[in-house]
Amino acid sequence: MVGMRTTVLALAVSLLSVAHVVAQQDAPQPPPPEQSSDAAPAQDVKDAASPRPRPTLTPDAQGRLSPEQMRELTRVVAQSYRDNFKRQRDYTYIERDVEKSMGGKGEVKSTEIKTYEIVAIYGEQVRRLIEKDDKLLDAKEAAKEEEHIQKIIDKRKNESEDDRKKRLEKEAKQREESRKFVDEIADSHDFRLVGTEVLGGREAWVIDGDPRPGYDPQDKGGKFVSKFKGRLWIDKDDMQLVKMDIEAVDTASVGWVMARIHKGTRVVYEQMRWNDEIWLPQHLTYKFDARVALLKGYNVDGEQTYRDYKKFRTSSKIVGVGEVQEHK
Numbered sequence: 055m056v057g058m059r060t061t062v063l064a065l066a067v068s069l070l071s072v073a074h075v076v077a078q079q080d081a082p083q084p085p086p087p088e089q090s091s092d093a094a095p096a097q098d099v100k101d102a103a104s105p106r107p108r109p110t111l112t113p114d115a116q117g118r119l120s121p122e123q124m125r126e127l128t129r130v131v132a133q134s135y136r137d138n139f140k141r142q143r144d145y146t147y148i149e150r151d152v153e154k155s156m157g158g159k160g161e162v163k164s165t166e167i168k169t170y171e172i173v174a175i176y177g178e179q180v181r182r183l184i185e186k187d188d189k190l191l192d193a194k195e196a197a198k199e200e201e202h203i204q205k206i207i208d209k210r211k212n213e214s215e216d217d218r219k220k221r222l223e224k225e226a227k228q229r230e231e232s233r234k235f236v237d238e239i240a241d242s243h244d245f246r247l248v249g250t251e252v253l254g255g256r257e258a259w260v261i262d263g264d265p266r267p268g269y270d271p272q273d274k275g276g277k278f279v280s281k282f283k284g285r286l287w288i289d290k291d292d293m294q295l296v297k298m299d300i301e302a303v304d305t306a307s308v309g310w311v312m313a314r315i316h317k318g319t320r321v322v323y324e325q326m327r328w329n330d331e332i333w334l335p336q337h338l339t340y341k342f343d344a345r346v347a348l349l350k351g352y353n354v355d356g357e358q359t360y361r362d363y364k365k366f367r368t369s370s371k372i373v374g375v376g377e378v379q380e381h382k
Contacts, residue, residue, distance in 0.1 A: 111259060113247045119261070124240040127261075127288070134293040141332045143174045147363045149181065149335075153356040175203070176210040231275070238276040242269050243283075251287060254326055258287040258296050265303065281306035281315075294333045297324045316343040328363060335360045 109126040113119055119127075149170045155163045169185035183199045184191065191199065213221075248260040264283045271277045284300035302319040319342055326336040338358040345351045 111247055117246045117248070119245040119247055121240040124243075124245050128240065130293050131288060131295055135295065138294065138333050142334065143177060143179070144365055145332070145334065145363050146174075146366060147172050147334070148184075148361050150359050150361070151356065152358075153354055156353045156355055158353075173203075175206055178210075180206055238271070238273070239263075239279055242266055242271060242276055242280045248285075250290070253287055253289075253296050256296070256327065257290050259290060261286045261288065278306050289327075289333075292327070292333065294325065294327075296333075298322070313344050313346045316345070319343050329365075334363055 109123065109130055111119065111123060111127065149172055151166075151168045151170070153166045153168075155165075157163045167185075167187045168183060169188070170181040171184050173180055173182055180203065182203055183195075186195075190196075242265065243263040244266050246262045246264075248262055250257050251260050252258070262283075262285050265280050269276075269280055271280050281302055281304045282300050283303050284298060286295065287297040288294070289296050299322045300320065302315055302317050304317055306315040306319075307313070319340075321340045322338070323335075324337045325333045328334045335358075337360070338356075340354075340356045342352060342354045342356065
């Protein structure tokens, strides 16, 4: 269930912003294990300091934004997210997930709580399970989790040149598909500039997106995205996605996992500005109604909260499980 839920959530969040996916794949490769990573590359520093140019968001008489305007806005927001993601890898934090399995009459059948520490391994963010139902893992569970993390470290540390080439080729293909998805979003929806709103003491554009009547999607990504509507909040100064609220308005099929996401599935995601230098996850809620392989149904309500952000610098080599990373 966890893998299925994670897959669908990632797809749903991708509906109106594939920036996170692109950011991870466009992030520069980390230095070899024996090289220091204390200092950020010069280009990263330049990107972090460079303000994002504002696109022109002058709507028509009905308040609508053109596909060209939305493509430009998405491009700028995605670039801002990429720059932000490079700095985000310098942070560890705690993620607490609460997932409730719901019955047919809206009653809670069961509740599962898991808490993770988010760490960076070779430039990739990895979740390390540390608690279940707000209790520390027992010795056996903790050892199993550390073994899992160590396998990730060993796999990247000992990656062959051929495996690295295949991984980079796969990421390049995913990058291209993500960018096509951005264009599909702009073409498949009518967007309207609602106005501005102050979130966290900062002014943000508020943009609504509704499926375009009569739109004929050309691929599976278009067929999926056209089943959702949503609202975006974009920070006017930093050009960051501050908040997103998306909802399925019809059944959406996800062929590659043989799933059907039902009408009413909803995801709300929020970010916050931290230390006047970076945007970090703040809150995620979701209502997930789906059926997998036309057999097993899932009806869950969930919430993810994020806390204990700490900025760190790694030591002169990639550390293994149980070794300490130097916090600033």
